[in-house]
Amino acid sequence: NAGVTQTPKFQVLKTGQSMTLQCAQDMNHEYMSWYRQDPGMGLRLIHYSVGAGITDQGEVPNGYNVSRSTTEDFPLRLLSAAPSQTSVYFCASRPGPHGETQYFGPGTRLLVL
Amino acid sequence: KNEVEQSPQNLTAQEGEFITINCSYSVGISALHWLQQHPGGGIVSLFMLSSGKKKHGRLIATINIQEKHSSLHITASHPRDSAVYICAVGNFGNEKLTFGTGTRLTIIP
Numbered sequence: 367n368a369g370v371t372q373t374p375k376f377q378v379l380k381t382g383q384s385m386t387l388q389c390a391q392d393m394n395h396e397y398m399s400w401y402r403q404d405p406g407m408g409l410r411l412i413h414y415s416v417g418a419g420i421t422d423q424g425e426v427p428n429g430y431n432v433s434r435s436t437t438e439d440f441p442l443r444l445l446s447a448a449p450s451q452t453s454v455y456f457c458a459s460r461p462g463p464h465g466e467t468q469y470f471g472p473g474t475r476l477l478v479l
Numbered sequence: 480k481n482e483v484e485q486s487p488q489n490l491t492a493q494e495g496e497f498i499t500i501n502c503s504y505s506v507g508i509s510a511l512h513w514l515q516q517h518p519g520g521g522i523v524s525l526f527m528l529s530s531g532k533k534k535h536g537r538l539i540a541t542i543n544i545q546e547k548h549s550s551l552h553i554t555a556s557h558p559r560d561s562a563v564y565i566c567a568v569g570n571f572g573n574e575k576l577t578f579g580t581g582t583r584l585t586i587i588p
Contacts, residue, residue: 399574408483408565408578416574424575456522463572468512470522 372471389457502566
């Protein structure tokens, strides 16, 4: 199993550009999440999904959209990038709702100029 | 005040020393997670605790629900243990984990 994969690993955007961060998992996990990690702060939840077709907002959802058309894929869309969205983004998945171990992707480092 | 506080923020120790990292939280929870973030940035889940104690190799995690406190211990520390250790808390059925800012551990040979 590849686990949780993320692409790209690194991206530079100009303010106002849009892009999609890809996340995929091959473990048939129902739960998937997107986090951002900023210096001096803990990981913060952006959006999450508890199954195909079901998504919900996390702590910092503004400026981001998600969709979950399949169990495997959970892309994160930046609609109009802003410098405040410069961060490292992690995708994670876990089997279900009972506090099981989360599996993290390798992260995407995003720089918005 | 942050809901999850970790101490110390930074810890440097000699190889072989016994390491303790602490996590205190201010909200009611049903699950506490310990994560390890490698120098390259990758994050690995170490433990999920809801009560008592868990052990995996040289790592031991304990939780005291009444005192809202958890500790992560590393026995016979090794330079490869150098990483950031992150505590996160939440509740079963709720995806919204709250993360601490991490403890940066450096083990010197």
